[in-house]
Amino acid sequence: MSKPTVHDIAKEAGVSLATVDRVLNARPGVREKTIAKVNAAVERLGYVRDTYAANLARQRQYRFVFVLPEGPSQFTETLKAALKEAYASQIADRVVLRTVSVPANDPHAIVRSLRSLDTDRLDGVAIMAPETPQVRDAIARLKEAGLAVVALATDLPNSKRDYFIGINNLSAGRTAALLMGRFAGGRGEVLVVTNSMRSRDSLERRLGFDEVMKSDFPEMVVLPSIETYDDPARMESVIADVVENRPGVVGLYSMGLGNVPLLDALRDAGRAGDLIVIAHELTPKTREALQQNELAAVITQNVGHLVRSALRVLRAFCDSQSIFEAQERIRIEIVLRENLY
Amino acid sequence: MSKPTVHDIAKEAGVSLATVDRVLNARPGVREKTIAKVNAAVERLGYVRDTYAANLARQRQYRFVFVLPEGPSQFTETLKAALKEAYASQIADRVVLRTVSVPANDPHAIVRSLRSLDTDRLDGVAIMAPETPQVRDAIARLKEAGLAVVALATDLPNSKRDYFIGINNLSAGRTAALLMGRFAGGRGEVLVVTNSMRSRDSLERRLGFDEVMKSDFPEMVVLPSIETYDDPARMESVIADVVENRPGVVGLYSMGLGNVPLLDALRDAGRAGDLIVIAHELTPKTREALQQNELAAVITQNVGHLVRSALRVLRAFCDSQSIFEAQERIRIEIVLRENLY
DNA sequence: TTGTAAGCGTTATCAG
DNA sequence: CTGATAACGCTTACAA
Numbered sequence: 001m002s003k004p005t006v007h008d009i010a011k012e013a014g015v016s017l018a019t020v021d022r023v024l025n026a027r028p029g030v031r032e033k034t035i036a037k038v039n040a041a042v043e044r045l046g047y048v049r050d051t052y053a054a055n056l057a058r059q060r061q062y063r064f065v066f067v068l069p070e071g072p073s074q075f076t077e078t079l080k081a082a083l084k085e086a087y088a089s090q091i092a093d094r095v096v097l098r099t100v101s102v103p104a105n106d107p108h109a110i111v112r113s114l115r116s117l118d119t120d121r122l123d124g125v126a127i128m129a130p131e132t133p134q135v136r137d138a139i140a141r142l143k144e145a146g147l148a149v150v151a152l153a154t155d156l157p158n159s160k161r162d163y164f165i166g167i168n169n170l171s172a173g174r175t176a177a178l179l180m181g182r183f184a185g186g187r188g189e190v191l192v193v194t195n196s197m198r199s200r201d202s203l204e205r206r207l208g209f210d211e212v213m214k215s216d217f218p219e220m221v222v223l224p225s226i227e228t229y230d231d232p233a234r235m236e237s238v239i240a241d242v243v244e245n246r247p248g249v250v251g252l253y254s255m256g257l258g259n260v261p262l263l264d265a266l267r268d269a270g271r272a273g274d275l276i277v278i279a280h281e282l283t284p285k286t287r288e289a290l291q292q293n294e295l296a297a298v299i300t301q302n303v304g305h306l307v308r309s310a311l312r313v314l315r316a317f318c319d320s321q322s323i324f325e326a327q328e329r330i331r332i333e334i335v336l337r338e339n340l341y
Numbered sequence: 342m343s344k345p346t347v348h349d350i351a352k353e354a355g356v357s358l359a360t361v362d363r364v365l366n367a368r369p370g371v372r373e374k375t376i377a378k379v380n381a382a383v384e385r386l387g388y389v390r391d392t393y394a395a396n397l398a399r400q401r402q403y404r405f406v407f408v409l410p411e412g413p414s415q416f417t418e419t420l421k422a423a424l425k426e427a428y429a430s431q432i433a434d435r436v437v438l439r440t441v442s443v444p445a446n447d448p449h450a451i452v453r454s455l456r457s458l459d460t461d462r463l464d465g466v467a468i469m470a471p472e473t474p475q476v477r478d479a480i481a482r483l484k485e486a487g488l489a490v491v492a493l494a495t496d497l498p499n500s501k502r503d504y505f506i507g508i509n510n511l512s513a514g515r516t517a518a519l520l521m522g523r524f525a526g527g528r529g530e531v532l533v534v535t536n537s538m539r540s541r542d543s544l545e546r547r548l549g550f551d552e553v554m555k556s557d558f559p560e561m562v563v564l565p566s567i568e569t570y571d572d573p574a575r576m577e578s579v580i581a582d583v584v585e586n587r588p589g590v591v592g593l594y595s596m597g598l599g600n601v602p603l604l605d606a607l608r609d610a611g612r613a614g615d616l617i618v619i620a621h622e623l624t625p626k627t628r629e630a631l632q633q634n635e636l637a638a639v640i641t642q643n644v645g646h647l648v649r650s651a652l653r654v655l656r657a658f659c660d661s662q663s664i665f666e667a668q669e670r671i672r673i674e675i676v677l678r679e680n681l682y
Numbered sequence: 683t684t685g686t687a688a689g690c691g692t693t694a695t696c697a698g
Numbered sequence: 699c700t701g702a703t704a705a706c707g708c709t710t711a712c713a714a
Contacts, residue, residue, distance in 0.1 A: 002402060003437055005707055016685045021709060029683060052393035052434060053707040056690050061343060093393060096344060175679040182637070185526045212679065296523070304668075327645075332680035338516040338553065339673035346691055357701040362693060370699055394691035397706045 004045040012041035024049060055094050062095045064124045064314055066152070066307075067113060070101035073257065074283035075303075079128075079153075082303045091308050095315070107132040114138035119145035124314035128152040130199060131159065148317035150310055153301075154201055162317045165310045167301045167330050169201045173208025173255070175332055176278050179297050180209075180251050181217035183276045188250030189221040191242055195230045195258040205255045205280075221248070225255070232261040239265040251276035263289050282335055290337045298335040305330055345386040354382035365390065396435050403436045405465045405655055407493070407648075408454060411442035414598065415624035416644075420469075420494075423644045432649050436656070448473040455479035460486035465655035469493040471540060472500065489658035491651055494642075495542055503658050506651045508642045508671050510542045514549025514596070516673050517619050520638050521550075521592050522558035524617045529591030530562040532583060536571045536599040546596045546621075562589070566596070573602040580606040592617035601626050604635060623676055631678045639676040646671055 010020045015034060022030050023038040030038075041047075066083060068076050080099065087097050100117075103109045111134040117125065124147055129135055139159040142149050148162055155164040180190060192209065194202040206225055213222050223246075228234045235258065242249050252275050254262050259279045266272045272294040279286055282300040289295040309328045316323045335341075351361045356375060363371050364379040371379075382388075407424060409417055421440065428438050441458075444450045452475040458466065465488055470476055480500040483490050489503055496505040521531060533550065535543040547566055554563050569575045576599065583590050593616050595603050600620045607613045613635040620627055623641040630636040650669045657664045676682075 003707095006709095007707080017708085018685060018710080019683085022684090025709085031683065034683080048429065050397075050434075050707055053397050053690090054709070056391075056394050056397065056692090056706095057708040057710080059690055059709090171679055175677060178677050178679045183523045208679075329682055331674070331682055333672070334675040334677065334680060336516060336519050336675065338512055338519045338549075339675060341670055341672050344691095347693095348691080358692085358703095359694085359701055360699085363700090366693085372699065375699080391691055394706090395693070397708090398691075398693040400693090400706060 003050075004047045005050075006047075008045055009038065009041045009047055012045060013037045052093065060094050062124065062315055062318055063122050064095060064097055064126065064311070065117060065122060066097070066099040066310075067110070067125060067127045067129065068099055068101055068152075069104035069128060071104055073104075074285065075153075075257070075281050076128075078283065078303045079307065082307045085304070086307050086311060091311055095311060102129065105130075107134055110135055111138050114142065117142070119147060122147055123318045124148035124150070126150050126152045126165070126310045126314065127156065127161070128154060129156075130154065131156045135159065148314045150313055150317075152310055153306060154199070163313050163323070163328075165306060165313060165328065165330065167332050169204035170208040170211075172280070172299055172332050173205035173210075174212045175208075175334065176205065176253055176255075176297075176299055177209040177212035178216065179299075179334065180253060180276060180278055181213065181220060183296055184217075184220065184250050186217045187219055189223060189246065189248040190251040190253060191223050191238075191246070191249050192225045192253045192255060193228060193235075193238060193262065194225060194254070194256035195228050196256060197225055197227055199256060202255045209253060209255075223249075228258055228261070230258060232264070235261040236265045236268065239269045239271070243269045243271060249275065251278070253277075254279040256280070259283070259289075260285050263294060266294065282333075287340060290335065290340060293337065296336075300333050300335055301330050302333060344391075345388045346391075347388075349386055350379065350382045350388055353386060354378045393434065401435050403465065403656055403659055404463050405436060405438055405467065405652070406458060406463060407438070407440040407651075408451070408466060408468045408470065409440055409442055409493075410445035410469060412445055414445075415626065416494075416598075416622050417469075419624065419644045420648065423648045426645070427648050427652060432652055436652060443470065446471075448475055451476055452479050455483065458483070460488060463488055464659045465489035465491070467491050467493045467506070467651045467655065468497065468502070469495060470497075471495065472497045476500065489655045491654055491658075493651055494647060495540070504654050504664070504669075506647060506654060506669065506671065508673050510545035511549040511552075513621070513640055513673050514546035514551075515553045516549075516675065517546065517594055517596075517638075517640055518550040518553035519557065520640075520675065521594060521617060521619055522554060522561060524637055525558075525561065525591050527558045528560055530564060530587065530589040531592040531594060532564050532579075532587070532590050533566045533594045533596060534569060534576075534579060534599075534603065535566060535595070535597030536569050537597060538566055538568050540597060543596045550594060550596075564590075569599055569602070571599060573605070576602040577606045577609065580610045580612070584610045584612060590616065592619070594618075595620040597621070600624070600630075604630050607635065623674075628681060631676065631681060634678065637677075641674050641676055642671050643674060 006017055006020050010017050020038055023035050086092050100113050102113045110129045115138055125142055136159040139149055139161055143160045151161045151164045153166045213220055226238050276296045278297045279295055280299050282298050286298050313323055347358055347361050351358050361379055364376050427433050441454050443454045451470045456479055466483055477500040480490055480502055484501045492502045492505045494507045554561055567579050617637045619638045620636055621640050623639050627639050654664055654669055
């Protein structure tokens with residue numbers, strides 16, 4: 001009834017522990033016939049390797065750094081919380097973790113951080129930062145030093161990063177459009193706002209949004225993207241303008257950060273429950289707005305999955321193992337008032 | 342740079358390994374002063390216990406059985422696949438797993454299976470079965486034998502099960518209603534079908550559906566639930582009736598199993614892309630229907646989460662540890678054509 | 683090409 | 699009350 005161990009396999013196959021190990025790990029120096037004997041025993045007993053015992057014996061250590069944008073963003077806060085939780089739990093088995101905060105919009109500071117990483121005492125890095133040529137160079141350096149590098153939440157597609165952990169923002173935009181179009185009954189004007197179109201995420205979301213709007217809801221009019229540059233006053237004036245001069249607007253798609261000022265402005269303008277508003281990222285504030293019917297839908301990614309996936313993928317790349325793509329695909333989650341969890 | 346171990350703590354505190362272990366595991370027979378010394382060392386070095394090494398030394402084994410409905414249901418197929426995957430991965434650390442299939446609608450067979458379990462060689466059971474008095478009794482017996490018992494996917498609320506792993510079906514129905522109402526623009530008639538209203542899941546979903554329809558979309562008319570008893574012919578006639586006699590019907594909510602015959606009937610009637618159809622469970626067939634715009638939305642639960650959660654919870658109950666409720670809450674996922682993953 | 687023995691971080695048993 | 703010491707399942711020198 002109990003799980004078979006390497007000892008059982010050795011006995012069953014009539015060989016030693018070391019030989020079993022060699023076969024299991026595909027190490028050289030074993031006769032074909034012996035390999036077959038061992039594999040047969042494995043098959044017969046239904047042996048499953050105990051990865052944890054293996055890592056224990058191997059003394060494997062994974063030293064990772066997470067480079068995250070600093071500042072009071074609700075998103076990075078939840079990200080850090082998820083990281084702490086993962087670290088305390090079994091997910092972070094054999095992992096030594098450190099997080100580094102960098103100013104989100106200071107490319108030089110980001111590069112400085114990346115350059116200051118001691119590549120000799122490190123096995124992998126997860127980076128959440130906007131892509132710039134300097135960042136690309138810094139990543140190239142990390143890769144040359146043999147580290148595993150993943151982009152987190154926002155992709156660095158032209159860098160040498162091994163993998164991107166996050167949602168496909170084109171699909172996210174398409175999903176938003178499908179919801180918007182269906183909620184609006186396929187008619188009316190839609191306002192699109194973001195804090196900044198310099199962010200690749202916003203660009204991709206807009207692209208996807210437009211694709212579906214054009215193909216599925218040709219009668220709807222999507223207005224040009226409006227940037228608020230993280231300025232609440234600008235947000236206020238954008239909304240005020242809509243209220244006064246744009247009676248045809250039925251919906252609003254908030255692609256980027258800054259949902260708090262947006263919701264404030266809508267409330268001030270008295271249009272909170274009235275426009276169809278779709279935003280990104282589930283946070284305490286957006287959650288509350290869903291409950292109040294001020295947001296029609298939130299499109300989000302599960303931050304817990306994000307960090308667990310990052311950990312798994314970094315490990316896999318360190319061991320040059322293949323990853324199970326399907327498991328690492330971060331889902332685009334749609335949250336309404338009724339499935340707030 | 343490397344993680345401190347019990348050896349480091351022992352050295353730092355000037356005591357032996359055994360004493361450190363006693364303190365860490367809160368075992369009796371250690372002087373207050375020594376406890377303080379050890380804890381101080383733990384604090385100073387930032388020690389985190391290696392759970393896997395601990396379990397290895399402890400020789401802990403968790404022997405679990407999953408009792409699942411047999412038959413060619415797409416849902417149970419994916420469930421079994423997820424179980425196999427979890428078993429092969431690190432989630433099932435120290436777990437010995439067996440699955441038992443029982444005829445879904447034969448209460449006696451279910452009870453026979455439950456009674457035939459050897460409680461001496463078992464630590465926990467996960468059960469997916471409709472609740473009957475006999476099932477309740479069988480579960481009571483398992484609990485008396487000291488096993489951990491969880492209900493999987495469908496709850497057994499009046500039994501002595503320790504926990505329910507699955508979605509809240511009332512919320513699922515509410516979510517469906519919110520989607521339906523918004524997609525339909527708050528007007529029109531809605532047809533509700535299920536294979537059987539004897540299932541608690543369908544009852545609860547209907548309840549939630551009606552709640553939101555009444556409160557949020559008072560102008561919409563929800564027709565009485567129609568049961569198809571897993572009979573494709575009945576499904577055909579239901580749809581045909583709608584086409585001929587119910588011009589006001591704009592939407593269809595499929596609460597239960599049987600999406601394949603439903604979709605076939607809709608196609609035959611030529612209403613496939615036209616009605617707003619919302620169904621449950623993401624399977625190859627419903628996935629395809631989403632892509633074809635034949636389904637407007639699918640409400641589903643992630644089966645991988647389901648089994649991982651079951652494993653975690655069973656383990657926790659075996660060790661009489663508390664569980665982290667938030668982590669075990671299974672999300673109600675909304676899937677549209679654009680976030681099919 | 684194969685086997686022996688030590689050790690990974692933790693727990694458990696037995697003396698002191 | 700406290701401390702050696704031998705496991706757990708696996709890997710890895712080093713020997714044969």
